Amino acid sequence: MSIEITSTQNPQVKELLRLRKRSARERERRFLIDGLRDLQRAVASGVEIEAIYFCPDQVEPDSISGLGPGIRVSPSILEKITYRDNAEGFVAVAHMRTHELAQLTISENPLILVAASIEKPGNLGAMLRTADAAGVDALLVSKPAVDLYNPNVIRSSTGTVFSVPLAVAEGSAIRDWLDERGVCGIAALPGARESLYAADLRGPIAFFLGREQDGLSAEWQAAASVHLAIPMRGLADSLNVSATAAILTYEAVRQRGGG
Secondary structure (H helix, E strand, O other), X not given: OOOEEOXXXXXXXXXXXXXXXXXXXXXXXXXXEOOHHHHHHHHHOOOOEEEEEEOOOOOOHHHHOOOOOEEEEOHHHHHHHOOOOOOOOEEEEEEOOOOOHHHOOOOOOOXXXXXXXXXXXXXXXXXXXXXXXXOOOEEEEEOOOOOOOOHHHHHHOOOHHHOOOEEEEOHXXXXXXXXXXXXXXXXXXXXXXXXXXXXXXXXXXXXEEOEOOOEOOHHHHHHOOEEEEOOOOOOOOOOOHHHHHHHHHHHHHHHOXXX
């Protein structure tokens, strides 16, 4: 760890700043991590770490030792390259992985979440945390999709974006993939006649979850074999999509004897 960067004009600093933009991340297939828990989970999940730019005054070098090649930077450089308000003293550069349907392996009786054009990174991150905690088989992300390597997805997922089985594909490809495997699509809709708590969720199922602004598209609603409603007792007529995902998932887990 003998290298040290002190100039904001250093080409490596400019590269790090470019990776704040989605277009650069997708073009270079690289992204940034600046939380220790997120970095540790990325490494544990097999993500390739290119380098860790750290400030010795702000992070204990031993805490990141062994997680990737280290490059010292000055406090002013760290302040420039980090995107968190409560920076943890480093920024790591990692390589993206591919997320294709063909790479997924699911159980004989799968429980799957489908994020149908979810737009907010924080919602996708929260859904990933639910998927991880509940042990779902996979989370499928329909295009147009949130950037999986958006800093807010990584942060709000607490690093589970690196461990949850994921695939990103066109909606039609996802629906075909589910049909080929005999997975029943389920949509949660406010006006549905059947209550979530009256439904049998013990078989192979995939919950379809849409954007908060306008919910599931007509195409996704038509593809769902079952429409369910979550009982609403107050004035609100809908829930945050990540909260909906958690309620649906854990009811299925409960019915399957998981709690």
